[in-house]
Amino acid sequence: MIAKSLLMISVLSTAMTAHAADEPSIHVQQPHLQGPRELQEQTAKAVVQDYLDSWQSMNKALDQNRPDLLDRDFVGSAKEKLVSTIKSQRAAGVHTSYRDRSHDVQILLYSPEGLSIELSDNVTYDVEMSSGGKSVGKQQVAARYIVVLTPTEVRWRVRIFQAEKQ
Amino acid sequence: MRAGIPIFIGGLALGISSALSQTGDLNLPKSIAAGVPFSIQSTGSGKGTLYIVGPGQMIKQDVQLGGSIEIATGALYNAGHYSVWIASDSSTQSGAIDVTPSAKPADLTFIAKPSRLPVSLHNGITGSAYVFDSYGNLITKPMQVSFQLSNPGSAPQTRTVETRNGAAWTQMDSATREGKAQFVARVGDVSSTRIVGQVPGDPCTIKMSAKPAGNKIQLVTDPVRDCSGNAIPDGTIVTFTETYGASKTTVDVPLKKGIASVQVPAHRGATISVASGVVLGNQVRWAE
Numbered sequence: 117m118i119a120k121s122l123l124m125i126s127v128l129s130t131a132m133t134a135h136a137a138d139e140p141s142i143h144v145q146q147p148h149l150q151g152p153r154e155l156q157e158q159t160a161k162a163v164v165q166d167y168l169d170s171w172q173s174m175n176k177a178l179d180q181n182r183p184d185l186l187d188r189d190f191v192g193s194a195k196e197k198l199v200s201t202i203k204s205q206r207a208a209g210v211h212t213s214y215r216d217r218s219h220d221v222q223i224l225l226y227s228p229e230g231l232s233i234e235l236s237d238n239v240t241y242d243v244e245m246s247s248g249g250k251s252v253g254k255q256q257v258a259a260r261y262i263v264v265l266t267p268t269e270v271r272w273r274v275r276i277f278q279a280e281k282q
Numbered sequence: 283m284r285a286g287i288p289i290f291i292g293g294l295a296l297g298i299s300s301a302l303s304q305t306g307d308l309n310l311p312k313s314i315a316a317g318v319p320f321s322i323q324s325t326g327s328g329k330g331t332l333y334i335v336g337p338g339q340m341i342k343q344d345v346q347l348g349g350s351i352e353i354a355t356g357a358l359y360n361a362g363h364y365s366v367w368i369a370s371d372s373s374t375q376s377g378a379i380d381v382t383p384s385a386k387p388a389d390l391t392f393i394a395k396p397s398r399l400p401v402s403l404h405n406g407i408t409g410s411a412y413v414f415d416s417y418g419n420l421i422t423k424p425m426q427v428s429f430q431l432s433n434p435g436s437a438p439q440t441r442t443v444e445t446r447n448g449a450a451w452t453q454m455d456s457a458t459r460e461g462k463a464q465f466v467a468r469v470g471d472v473s474s475t476r477i478v479g480q481v482p483g484d485p486c487t488i489k490m491s492a493k494p495a496g497n498k499i500q501l502v503t504d505p506v507r508d509c510s511g512n513a514i515p516d517g518t519i520v521t522f523t524e525t526y527g528a529s530k531t532t533v534d535v536p537l538k539k540g541i542a543s544v545q546v547p548a549h550r551g552a553t554i555s556v557a558s559g560v561v562l563g564n565q566v567r568w569a570e
Binding site for chain 2: 150151152174178193197198200201204205208210212214224225227228229231232234236243245247252253255257259262264276277278279280281282
């Protein structure tokens with residue numbers, strides 16, 4: 117059911133992708149779920165959307181060295197690590213931007229009690245660093261992220277955000 | 283917020299090199315375990331600045347070019363992908379390094395649900411666990427997690443589950459006897475314990491007896507138990523209903539010391555029934 121729905125979404129969204137050149141391309145694979153809990157289409161869509169939004173928040177927070185921009189999308193250890201990075205960047209006069217180019221997302225686990233969803237994301241992004249207002253370098257990165265999100269009042273927030281060795 | 287999820291189904295080209303140098307590539311390990319020391323070989327001469335940059339950590343330090351730059355034990359410890367640059371007035375060298383979680387588990391996030399449930403419920407208790415190293419990195423390499431549910435007076439239930447992407451989960455049956463169960467998740471030397479309260483289920487049957495008490499009828503139930511023989515908790519409501527002709531009288535009585543007791547008006551030919559929740563007990567016809 118989810119696969120069918122995502123296929124329908126894909127048809128609708130291809131045009132959106134074409135109109136939004138700056139937006140990353142998104143590929144959502146059919147969930148490969150372990151666990152007994154059924155994943156509703158609405159939940160799957162919300163969790164992927166919230167995860168993708170978190171990249172925007174992270175990019176802005178690390179670019180502007182503003183930890184408060186993480187509040188909406190991050191919680192727990194993922195937030196603590198990002199806040200720590202921002203503090204280090206601020207102390208060193210460094211700014212970084214993480215511009216995501218493409219995502220290939222697959223939901224891996226909906227925990228039985230419904231308190232976490234784990235997904236993988238084969239993501240490509242550009243990372244650019246500047247120090248003292250001067251660009252130091254830019255790299256294109258392909259990485260596989262393992263992400264755990266937990267439900268909060270109104271949205272899913274990223275609790276674990278970790279790139280794996282490719 | 284982005285407008286929505288733009289999704290397309292199809293292949294995705296991921297053939298992008300992980301590090302494109304600016305003016306020169308650095309010689310450094312492709313990956314290290316979290317917190318492990320390593321060295322970076324730089325070229326050139328004079329002074330420069332080293333940057334190790336990732337979402338999980340950022341390191342900046344002054345370095346001497348043309349030699350080995352040592353990164354100390356515990357300096358780079360958050361698992362993830364890092365871009366590395368060494369910049370000087372005349373050149374920029376770049377590279378990348380992956381930091382992997384250390385192999386030894388040091389922490390376990392264990393969620394057991396629910397904290398309280400009725401006895402004899404198949405797969406009623408769930409537990410899920412995420413395994414972390416001493417730096418708080420999710421260990422994604424498969425590991426064996428042992429789940430054990432110990433009930434007082436019965437053999438423990440044990441399951442061993444291999445983690446996938448750092449997570450493991452299981453389901454257990456609640457015991458037939460009420461009481462507190464210890465639910466333990468263990469990986470290596472690390473364990474985490476949760477207490478699960480198992481309470482009696484619904485009443486299995488209700489048996490009521492009636493005897494005269496002056497101009498009233500004294501109604502008393504036998505001790506009310508669930509189908510496993512556990513006493514139903516005091517406070518559970520038992521409903522007595524007396525029907526006489528066109529009139530009906532209903533009395534709700536909480537269980538006290540396992541039984542419910544009440545007096546109702548005595549009417550010859552009245553029918554009295556007893557129930558609790560969805561369970562209907564016996565019926566008495568008052569003939570005196």
